[in-house]
Structures are given as structure tokens and as C-alpha cells.
Amino acid sequence: MLKDIINNADEKMQKTINVLKKDLASMKAGRANPAMLDKIEAEYYGTMTPLNQLGSVSVPEPRILQIQPWDKAAIKAIEKAILKSDLGLNPSSDGVVIRLIIPELTEETRKNIVKTVRKTGEEAKIAIRAVRRDCNDKLKSLKKEADISEDDIKKTEEEIQKKTDNFVKEIDKILDVKEKEIMSI
CATH class of the missing domain: 3.30.1360.40 (Gyrase A; domain 2)
Structure with a gap:
């Protein structure tokens, strides 16, 4: 049961990353795509x-x-x-x-696109954290209903937090690459 929660969280977080990549790919960066x-x-x-x-x-x-x-x-x-x-x-x-x-982007346009990229990235981070919160809520309800040890619940929460941290770092890397692509002339 705990593995299902972890796998579900992993799957939803990966979908969030995929949606972010797709959204960023559709933003113009001065090159045809x-x-x-x-x-x-x-x-x-x-x-x-x-x-x-x-x-x-x-x-x-x-x-x-x-x-x-x-x-x-x-x-x-x-x-x-x-x-x-x-x-x-x-x-x-x-x-x-x-x-x-595709016209050359002005410096101001590039900065505005970077702002949009950051906003999109922040929305993805919020979605990742929402998945974490949902999983933690499920774990709390399991603690009350099922006879799962406190240690197992704690370990699962820590694992979900590690996944959350890793996906947030991945989002930051994706955003850095996109920002460099946009700001390069």
C-alpha cells in the first residue's frame, strides 16, 4: 500500500515534468521550433x-x-x-x-520571455508540492485506518520528500537550460 502511494507520486510528478517540457518547447526563443x-x-x-x-x-x-x-x-x-x-x-x-x-528577439522581449518561463516553472513546482501534500494526506488517513507502524509512515514521508526535492531540482535545471537558450543571441 505504501509502495503504491510512492509509485503514484512518482508518476504524477513525472507527468508534471513532461507538461513543463512541452509548455517550454512551445515558447519562442528566437529560433524556429x-x-x-x-x-x-x-x-x-x-x-x-x-x-x-x-x-x-x-x-x-x-x-x-x-x-x-x-x-x-x-x-x-x-x-x-x-x-x-x-x-x-x-x-x-x-x-x-x-x-x-521568426524575428530576432530584442533584449526586453527576451527578459519578458524569461519571466514567463520562470512563472511556468514555479507553477510546475507548485504542482509537484501539491502531489506531495496529497500523498502526505493519504499517509495520515492510513495511519488512522490501517495498522501501519509509525516508522513505516515516517520513512514513506521522507521518501516522498526526497522525490519532491529531486523533481524540483530537475525543474530548476530545465529552466536554466531554457533561460540560457532564450538569452543567447
């Missing part, structure tokens, strides 16, 4: 469809994203979705492919 388009959906025949399902996304040059729609009728919808997004990019189309030129 297909993950920037992951959250954008275009209306295609009345259905909101992710861009990566409407065509292939490639990076022909470090600062250019290229979208080649499988259906040429989707070009206008894709352009419209990109313009409506919060990326601030202007799509240019030649009727076959859509190109997005």
Missing part, C-alpha cells in the same frame, strides 16, 4: 484541427518554420489561425507552402 505551433488549431471543414494534423511542419533554416498543408484548401485557415495566435508571427504563402519567419 515546430513545437511552437503545437497549441494552434485551425478551423478545417467546421472542426478545430491542430496544425500538425493539417500538414507537415519543418525547419528549413534556423529562423524559418515551413508548413506544407496536405490539402491546399487549408492554407487560408492555417494562415488565419497563426495570425489569431499569440505568437505574433506573419505567415507568408506562395499557394503551396506557408513560411513563418
Whole structure:
């Protein structure tokens, strides 16, 4: 039973890390990255469809994203979705492919993106700590219900705390890498 609580905590904390990595990948850092388009959906025949399902996304040059729609009728919808997004990019189309030129980031823009990265990281840390709190609450209720020794409960709490500390350190490492990527010119 205690192992289940530990395994559950580990699984939830790892999911938090995965979500953080995905969120950070979608933030622009002055370089073209297909993950920037992951959250954008275009209306295609009345259905909101992710861009990566409407065509292939490639990076022909470090600062250019290229979208080649499988259906040429989707070009206008894709352009419209990109313009409506919060990326601030202007799509240019030649009727076959859509190109997005990623502009150089100013120092101020870089600092604002770093602030957003830190905020996202802090939200991930809060989620990790919430998992720890839930596990500790389960342990306290187990202490009352089941006949598990006080020592076993204490050891499990310590193990969950170690996992929490390790995942928080991992978040800090991920944030450092992303900040360096953003601040490098």
C-alpha cells in the first residue's frame, strides 16, 4: 500500500515534468521550433484541427518554420489561425507552402520571455508540492485506518520528500537550460 502511494507520486510528478517540457518547447526563443505551433488549431471543414494534423511542419533554416498543408484548401485557415495566435508571427504563402519567419528577439522581449518561463516553472513546482501534500494526506488517513507502524509512515514521508526535492531540482535545471537558450543571441 505504501509502495503504491510512492509509485503514484512518482508518476504524477513525472507527468508534471513532461507538461513543463512541452509548455517550454512551445515558447519562442528566437529560433524556429515546430513545437511552437503545437497549441494552434485551425478551423478545417467546421472542426478545430491542430496544425500538425493539417500538414507537415519543418525547419528549413534556423529562423524559418515551413508548413506544407496536405490539402491546399487549408492554407487560408492555417494562415488565419497563426495570425489569431499569440505568437505574433506573419505567415507568408506562395499557394503551396506557408513560411513563418521568426524575428530576432530584442533584449526586453527576451527578459519578458524569461519571466514567463520562470512563472511556468514555479507553477510546475507548485504542482509537484501539491502531489506531495496529497500523498502526505493519504499517509495520515492510513495511519488512522490501517495498522501501519509509525516508522513505516515516517520513512514513506521522507521518501516522498526526497522525490519532491529531486523533481524540483530537475525543474530548476530545465529552466536554466531554457533561460540560457532564450538569452543567447
